[in-house]
Amino acid sequence: AGLAHADGIAINQIGYLPGAAKVAAVPAGDAKAFSVVDAGTGRTVLRGDLGATARWEPAAQDVRLADFSVLKAPGHYRLHVDGMADSPTFIVAADAYAAVSAAAIKAYYFNRASTPLLAANAGRWARPAGHPDDHVLVHASAAGPGRPEGTVISAPKGWYDAGDYNKYIVNSGITVYTLLAAYEHFPAFFKAQQLNIPETGNGLPDVLNEALWNLEWMLAMQDPADGGVYHKLTNKGFDGIVMPADAKGERYVVQKSTAAALDFAAVMAQASRVFAAFEAQRPGLSARMLAASRRAWDWAQAHPKDVYRQPSDIRTGGYGDDKLDDEFAWAGTELWVTTRDARYRPDLDKLAINVPSWGDVKGLAWVTLAQQRSTLTTADAALVESRVATLAAEQVALWRASAYRVGTRSQDYDWGSNSGMLNRALMLIQAYRLKPSPDTLAAAQALFDHVLGRNPLGQSMVTGFGAKPPLHPHHRPSEADGVDAPVPGFLVGGPNAGQQDQKGCPVTYASRLPALSYLDHLCSYASNEVAINWNAPLVYVSAALQALTPT
Ligand code: G3I
């Protein structure tokens, strides 16, 4: 089990792009200076002074910063401070984040339902198909005139949500959106990327091939009778720690919810835009998605408060959300941008901005509007710029004030904290795209560094990457497959002061401090699970830093 360490030099364990801001956190001590050492020759290539010691509350740690941004020559290095162990070896390279970005998308392939993973694509993580999902029962909560309780429907494909084997529309919303947005914003980067998935080479960029695996499932989650969308496709309870092929529980679609309809409408409107450029490869798909989006929207207008209420016989993830203004605004924005039909347009003056999460998606509307700004009126474009800039200024201020030079506070270490940090970075990147400023990019870089090892645990939070990656994620295939290494490319949830998983856990967290509330153990579903919505900003931010960082 991973213990909490606040005694080592903390650094991004993958490394840095040549032009990036490069900062390490060093525990308090007597040394006044640091040096950067060539990992091959042992020669010192750079010396610098450590910053002043300051208290970082999330880990109750006294730290100093080592800023070695001037190091630009590609190579393998370690950071040295007298009196303590050297940092892990890190690289400076022009393609430093290409591999993690690719692996973060490939992780979705590894979580595909309803298909075998072949050795040619999956290597040692090959496995037989699980969950055909071609015999799914309509649960009592989802029954309607055309589909009474017990009706059998087919809704194959999609990704397993996380460490569990269920499929949830709400969480698919922000996830697919973020992957498609990454493609919309950085098409050249993704067109050049090959992931060795079964569809590679078919004329679509692989990120779109992967997103389609889930979009096809989502389309099957819409009731053709009324346009409503089932909240989830699930077992009654969570499976044991078994491989997908051995999880044979009955599957159900459960309750149509307003949030599911709106998240579905948003993503289908966006996907319709994206796939319009691939009519030759996928004839009719774009139009089908837009029609599905409009029907889901209309259903939500007629059912504006159908909040998900977990039925008493269903015990899997809830993704319940009773605040739906943001879902309406986001879906309306996507439909408006795609169709320019004014009936969908939300009141932008009244739409706030914040960092998005699965249950609060208004920020995604602003991301789309920022991307579309050249098509907006001058007044709309000015509003978008000011909202995005205001949010970024808050985040930059947190970053600047932080002793760790990372824009997080104690209350930010909650369930899935790593994805919260990467979504902050994603929003900072929107501001940088509108108006490039070194501090904005450095604040995004800092959040990325934090999840890749510049944290007081000295822990990379991505499987397969960094000197100390998670080894025991709460991910059923990684535990049950008999392969030592977990499936690579997954971001784990991260430090979570809630520690909701202690009951039934054979080990305890080493600390109650927020930034140290992490346990690299299978039992720790509150800090060490993986999830599709958490990986999405990892894909986005790694690709964006790779594409935007000046050389
Ligand atoms: O919204 C409240 C906020 O108002 C309050 O201040 C704060 C204080 O703790 O809590 C917030 O609620 C949290 C909620 O997430 C919203 O983010 C809950 O404490 C927290 O327990 C809850 O965690 C969710 C978790 O399921 C348990 O329901 C995670 O966000 C969510 O990502 C996670 O999702 C699970 C799926 O259900 C099943 N599949 C795996 C997946 C990942 O663990």
Ligand code: 9MR
């Ligand atoms: O494995 C489940 C995980 O995917 C969920 O995110 C988590 C929270 O809903 O629940 C996990 O299942 C646990 C259950 O809630 C309580 N008993 C232990 C289960 C983990 O083995």
